[in-house]
Amino acid sequence: MSRRQALTAGAGAFAAGLGVAAAGPARAANDYAEQIRIFTGGKQPIEGRVKLELPELAENGNTVPMSVAVDGPTGDVHVQEILILAPANPNARVVRFRFSAMSVAAAATRIRLAETQDVIAVAKLSDGTFLSATRQIKVTIGGCGG
């Protein structure tokens, strides 16, 4: 493979990874708002009580540690699901955690982020309320082959 080919392929992979295929706009916003709407059934989530933790800066967007927890669901109310969204990724949905009555409302994983953005967590409680949190993270190198 020539140097030129290598560069072209690399750039192509980078562009595709970021969801900026040749025809698309540079920062194509994905459908994260729609995904939240589907998840909540149109209900507006209440900001707060969700602790979303990410490093302030990720040098490598390919594997970013992320944890989420919901404060004090008490009594019969428990957290059923938590949806994580990345508004500046090619696809909004990152992961959906599903909990049971045995669960502690917390989970952690490692995610891919294409660029600097505000990651969103939306929690669904068994009493029908939705809670949310947003956390900004700066990404130096996008997690999609860049």
Place this chain on the structure above:
Amino acid sequence: MADAKPRIRLDNKEVRKGETVEVKTLVSHIMETGLRHDPSGKLIPRMIINTFTCELNGKFVFGCDLERAVAANPYFQFRFKPEESGTLKFTWIDDEGVRIEATETIKVT
């Protein structure tokens, strides 16, 4: 990929009722996004683990739906309060329907 043995760590395999067990799981998988191109410019098809579940004696404990933004070799950490002794079964399923399974035994006193 399916032959890779998942790694599971429980912080405590013997707990009193009401106590919390922390589970950490790691499984080898490429988690190909379907957004990358190979050197010839062809799109590499998506190939990810899309579901993970943990059950205790067949009862659902914890699970997740993974999208392509979950990093390669998916790692999960979660906690729960086991109601009874028994077998914890962990299952990962990928886009081709390949299942990776593992079990652990816990004791509740």
